[in-house]
Amino acid sequence: MKIAIIGIGSVGAAVATAVAGTGLAREMVLMDRDGMRSRAAAEDLGHAAAFSYDIKITAANNYRAIRGSDIVVIAAGANQRPGETRTDLLHKNVAVISDIIPRVMANVDSKKVKIIMVTNPLDVMVMLAQKLSKLPAARVIGTGTMLDSARLRTILARQISVSTRSVNAYVLGEHGDSSVIAWNAACIGGVALDEFCRQTKNTLAATTRQTIEYRVRNAAYEIIRGRGATWDGIGAAVADLVRCIANDERRILTVSMTDGTGRNAVAMSMPRVVGEMGVMASLRPKLSVAEAAALRRSAATIRKNYDAI
Ligand code: NAD
DSSP states (O other): EEEEEEOHHHHHHHHHHHHHHHOSSSOOOEEOHHHHHHHHHHHHHHHHHHHTTTOOEEEEGGGGGGTOOOOEOOOSSSOOTTTOOOGGGGGHHHHHHHHHHHHHHSSOOOTTEEEEOOSSHHHHHHHHHHHHHHGGGGGGOOOEEEHHHHHHHHHHHHHSSOOGGGGOOOEOOSTTTTTOOOOOOOOOOTEEHHHHHHHHHHOOOOHHHHHHHHHHHHHHHHHHHHSOOOOOOHHHHHHHHHHHHHTTTEEEEEEEEEEEEEEOOOOEEEEEEEEEEEEEEEEEOOOOHHHHHHHHHHHHHHHHHHOOO
């Protein structure tokens, strides 16, 4: 499998490391408008890969080098400064994605390529990339709330003292401040969360849930305050998505994809079955009335931001 990564900043480099670590890619091409940066990253990663997998890693300054790519990951563009929201990046990153997508499409096989969007504000960038690429929506996939769902599962698992792997819980909607935690659909080992708490004498009071929601929604802000940016979590999320596509695993991931058409089109995260052709099916979990209303508001926020570009 050949993978191209466009944008080799903190996130692109972490994505390259994590994807190389899956051992699934035979070839990886790194592109950045700062050629020195992508060349240095390709050198460094190439040396690291010598300890693990046979993979050819090259830097390129011409989009012709991405020809034959099965997956193109786009992680180029401005990131959040401390205190900035993802939406604050909108206009800067519209210009970046509008520059990149036509160049990508001129060099890939539109019948098979999958585009993975990482650039924020994620859901609007998914809509823009899908429109510009004219690819089927199922093959322009955003990492969406994969990372938010992983954060939720981790925090909730610690709270109720079970393994993260036994927690089935999702964050839906925008990868941003209006995201929605689907408490009503959360399951622990096949048992609804409320019933699990009753049976195990765990109390998950409303205030505890609010604290969990706050920590999930603010995790990126906290990391950016302490580290300047976030990269390891998203690197692992992209590698997991690549693995799911490459192996046609058909796991359910909360990825973002454009649903609907015309004025009703909106990209946001829902639990979706992911396989070799991208998104193969989308699911609608049973939400409470309040959660469903919050999800509609989240969709409206994304659409409003898209209409503003
Ligand atoms: P960064 O500033 O470290 O790197 C961005 C890179 O993009 C730079 O190397 C820059 O030269 C390159 N670039 C800019 N315009 C380009 C163009 N037209 N063509 C090619 N390369 C170009 O930023 P980062 O921390 O790596 O973040 C990148 C993006 O990922 C940001 O939008 C950030 O908000 C987003 N992000 C998303 C998630 C998520 O969960 N989806 C998580 C973390 C970061």
